[in-house]
Amino acid sequence: MPGARLNKKLLLCGFFVATFSVFGWMRLLFLINSYEFKPRRHAPGMTSLFSTTVPYHTDWYRQHCFGNTKENFTIGKLEGLLEGWHSAQHPGCRELHKIFDDIYEVTRKSGQVVIPDTFQTKVLKWLGNNYDLLKDVKLQFVTTVFNLITHESSVFNPIRSKRPGVATADKDVAIYVDELAKETENDCDFCAYQFKTAEDTFGRVESTHSATAANTFKYDSFHAIILLKTHHPTAFTEEQFMDFTNTAMKWFMKCYDTDKQYRYPHLMWDSLPKASASQVHPHAQASLSAARHYGIMEHIRLSAEHYADQHDGSNYFSHLLQIHNALGLTTFLGNASAMAYLTPKKDHEVFIMSRTSGEDFFRLIYYTIRTFIDNLKRPAFSMAMFLPRLEPFSAPTSEDIPAVARIITRGPPDNPRNDISAMELFAASNVNVDPFTVIQHIKNTISRNKKTAQPSPHVDNVLIDQKKEDAPQATQDKPGIKQDSKDAENQVQEHQEVL
Secondary structure, eight states, X not given: OHHHHHHHHHHHHHHXXXXXXHHHHHHHHHHHHHSOOOOOSSOTTOSOOOOOOOSSOHHHHHHHTSTTXXXXXXXXXXXXXXXXXXXXXXXXXXXXXXXXXXXXXXXXXXXXXXXXXXXXXXXXXXXXXXXXXXXXXXXXXXEEEEETTXXXXXXXXXXXXXXXXXXXXXXXXXXXXXXXXXXXXXXXXXXXXXXXXXXXXXXXXXXXXXXXXXXXXXXXXXXXXXXXXXXXXXXXXXXXXXXXXXXXXXXXXXXXXXXXXXXXXXXXXXXXXXXXOSSSSOEEXXXXXXXXXXXXXXXXXXXXXXXXXXXXXXXXXXXXXHHHHHTTOEEEETTEEEEEOSSXXXXXXXXXXXXXXXXXXXXXXXXXXXXXXXXXXXXXXXXXXEOOOOOTTSOOOTTSOOEEEEEEEOSOTTOOSOSOOHHHHHTOEEEOSOHHXXXXXXXXXXXXXXXXXOSSOOHHHHHHHHHHHHTTOGGGGOTTOOOSHHHHHHHHHHHHHHO
């Protein structure tokens, strides 16, 4: 019958439609469940701006959070310090300890070594015939610091600095550098940069003490060399260094004017062949990228964004600074801060931050470099500088990184042994120097320059400086941006009442 056949066709069509509908809904549910929808804990744009303001002075934390101990802090004592910090009753201590636990994990483990008599004489020679150090070798303690947010990891065992091949040779470091400068001066390309280096399409940026040259072999579209007009790798003054950084900033803006998609500035400086410098003449590599900062810094920035999502819009870099300040690992210069970093890439790392790349930021970098050269006798260093994206006529936003400079030493300049191994390249940083000793060297350098710098300003002074910096910021007018200054004022007032 025709009607029966029609009903069968309609039934069959209905079956296929229902089947595909069910399949479609199941697929949609599968796709929805395959994504992890984590609700934001704060609205977009609500992340606090980076601030160098700290709630309390370092001495306050020592008194209220660490039992007012008079002992010097060391990386080996860090795990024990954290236990005392955890037991502190003051709300300011407990709050910051919670932040520390959210960012860092610290472990301390021991390892024993059996040294036979046939080997002991040689080991003692490495240790300068110091029997106390021999005891330390036989029972060693290794402290590991792991950053739960950025996944940076450093392993500290200061006794490893005594292993063979690490110490400097017999020659005085300053004499070695002087001789190296003399040997390389006559055939130096950078001393005759006008004739022996390439130029950018827009020409050179020149100043009294510095100039630019296009890098002949680029690693980015805009890649230049910023060089000093003096050949000696360590004999440069603060005036020359500030001129050098000013030239770099002008070069960044020239590139941006040429192509405005290139907005992310980087400056890399390796000093001396020990730090992989191609020439002895002091020079840095400047570059701009279009999409983002280079990988490691971009990973840290994305980690900071994730941290803000999980912590009600708190600024990761501000919290990082507050943690280091509580432990006495910071010093300040105006609106810039320096930390002896808890997860250094290599020995003596100093992590410098400021909201913008201003004079205080660059001067603090200079004092750090001079500390490495003059105090620590480590003129071979590596520095990486990452600046907020270029947005002329607008203030940094919560999406920007602060101005960041990371500086490490690279070992004795006359030692041919490489300081970077497979451990650093593929696993974790092996560090031989205690950060608690590093920060004291930086403070001493700033103190010697106290006519033009404040060695370690009190919280009230830092707050005043920060307010001056905050005043012109356009983001203050945005209701979505949280500012730290009022909270800091309340904390300072509470601090004064406690005292």
